[in-house]
Amino acid sequence: MSEGLAAPRRRGRPARAAAGGEPAARDRILAAARSEFAERGYDKASIRGIAKGAGVDPALVHHYFGTKDQVFAAAIERAFEPALRAPDMLLAGPHEEQGERLARFFLGIWENPTHREPLLAIVRSAVGNEAAAAVFRDLVSSRLVARVAAQLGVPDPRLRAELAAAQLVGIALLRYVIKMRPLADADPEHVIALVAPGVQRLLTGPDPLDAPAA
Incomplete structure (x- = not known):
């Protein structure tokens, strides 16, 4: 073979120069994906746009994450990660204060600007696109709701x-x-105080249908 000809590249994993380093490239892709979905919505977001935002080749995005659905799933899981700790809050104090702890924890995440922007991107995409909604629904169902339900010693926990x-x-x-x-301007403490009793009843209260007839 002539010295001036490079060996043909094998299909599959992108060349190391195109990868941009690991795990930095993977993190850049996730950050770019969150920005792309937030700015353009799920329908208009593209693998090419995500790759451009991350400064990598589109093949690398496919290598790490596969389809756009899978990129979205990975991006929202990273963004939703703080909220996934919610089930642990139920065991972090008295049983009768679970509603307040959960409400305070959940609203506290949204009050944090660092967490709020990625969450806004998730919600906007999920509301406007069924494929995105299905990804979000699966994440919330399996990683959040199921874990909370497993800790409730009441009928109909799910x-x-x-x-x-x-x-x-x-x-x-x-x-x-x-x-x-x-509501948008209300003090968070006021909102928590109003909503916590209702959340507590849902989590631990008796079933009204089981109450004896008067």
Whole structure:
């Protein structure tokens, strides 16, 4: 073979020069993916755009994450990671204060600007696209709701956990995404004080249908 000809590149993993270093390139891809989904939405976001934002070849994005659905799943899991610690909060104090702890923990994540922007990207994408909604639903169902339900010693634990999640996610949607007032401007402590008793009843309260007839 002539010395002036380079050996043909094998298919599969991108060349090391294209990779840009590990794990830095992978982290850059996830950060670029979050920005791409936040700015363009799920439908308009593209592997090419994510690669451009990360300064890597699109082949590297496919190598690490596969399809756009899989990139989105990895990006939102990283962004949603703080919220996935919520089940641990249930065991971090008295049983009768679980509602307050969960509400305070959840709203505290949204009040933190560092966490809020990635979460906004997730919610906006999930609301506007069924594929994105399915990815988000699977993450919340398996990594959050199922773990919370496993710690509830009450009937219908899964339903109760989902209802509590619905209440807190609904508050986040109105307060931080839609910015409905006065909720958007209310003091977080006031919101927690009002919502915590309802979350507590959902998690630990008796089933009203089991109450004896008057």
